[in-house]
Amino acid sequence: MSESPLIIALDYPSLDAALCMADQLDPKRCRLKVGKELFTRSGPAVLEALHGRGFDVFLDLKFHDIPNTVAGAVQAAAEQGVWMVNVHASGGRKMMEAAAERLTQHGLKTHLIAVTVLTSQQESDLQEIGLCGSPAAQVERLARLTQQSGLQGVVCSAQEASRLKELCGESFLKVTPGIRPSFAAVNDQQRIMTPSEAMQAGSTHLVIGRPVTQASDPMAALAAIEAELQ
Numbered sequence: 111m112s113e114s115p116l117i118i119a120l121d122y123p124s125l126d127a128a129l130c131m132a133d134q135l136d137p138k139r140c141r142l143k144v145g146k147e148l149f150t151r152s153g154p155a156v157l158e159a160l161h162g163r164g165f166d167v168f169l170d171l172k173f174h175d176i177p178n179t180v181a182g183a184v185q186a187a188a189e190q191g192v193w194m195v196n197v198h199a200s201g202g203r204k205m206m207e208a209a210a211e212r213l214t215q216h217g218l219k220t221h222l223i224a225v226t227v228l229t230s231q232q233e234s235d236l237q238e239i240g241l242c243g244s245p246a247a248q249v250e251r252l253a254r255l256t257q258q259s260g261l262q263g264v265v266c267s268a269q270e271a272s273r274l275k276e277l278c279g280e281s282f283l284k285v286t287p288g289i290r291p292s293f294a295a296v297n298d299q300q301r302i303m304t305p306s307e308a309m310q311a312g313s314t315h316l317v318i319g320r321p322v323t324q325a326s327d328p329m330a331a332l333a334a335i336e337a338e339l340q
């Protein structure tokens with residue numbers, strides 16, 4: 111269990127590699143995110159292993175399907191005790207409402223949030239899929255829809271967090287990937303911010319992968335980020 115805003119992304123191709131990283135981290139100082147690659151290889155065993163080590167887990171499978179299918183998937187995730195799970199907001203109101211209602215019906219307390227526009231996308235990427243506004247406008251539209259559908263928050267870039275704080279309020283979760291401390295490489299991210307800028311902008315949680323997991327000393331990288339946030 112942790113009160114830290116930091117969520118470290120365990121983007122690894124095997125359970126062993128993921129646990130090797132988890133064992134270098136402290137469950138009081140961060141939460142962990144399990145995504146598509148790791149979960150597809152390890153299955154629920156990774157959740158059990160991380161819960162057993164005392165970590166809160168964000169299961170990042172970004173569900174996007176018909177309402178009944180997504181509601182079932184979200185229920186399955188929550189019944190395995192994950193702290194947070196997500197869907198794609200572009201799956202629409204009916205899909206998000208069905209997922210939120212399913213958790214309520216079963217008394218499941220897992221946080222349910224929705225991805226707005228991926229942090230790897232910019233305006234030209236949206237145009238190619240027929241979306242003509244800016245990423246910021248699309249994020250606002252999807253965040254409003256997410257809140258109206260009864261979810262607790264969104265995944266967005268930190269560049270949109272301050273606007274969403276005005277629009278959706280402070281307690282609406284703003285989980286922001288695309289975080290790059292000054293010492294880290296940008297990689298494939300587009301809409302990025304440093305950890306302290308992101309918190310000042312209104313992020314409630316920061317998702318950080320490679321700047322920690324590919325550091326020669328991951329705990330030192332985590333400590334440097336914590337120091338920047340003081």
Ligand SMILES: O=C(O)c1cc(=O)[nH]c(=O)n1[C@@H]1O[C@H](COP(=O)(O)O)[C@@H](O)[C@H]1O
Nearest residue numbers: 119170227228229265287288317318319320
């Ligand atoms: O849902 C996410 O976590 C997510 C959404 C998004 O828009 N952008 C994004 O990068 N992510 C995830 O956040 C993590 C970022 O990792 P790094 O780029 O290595 O810090 C990856 O696990 C991505 O899957």
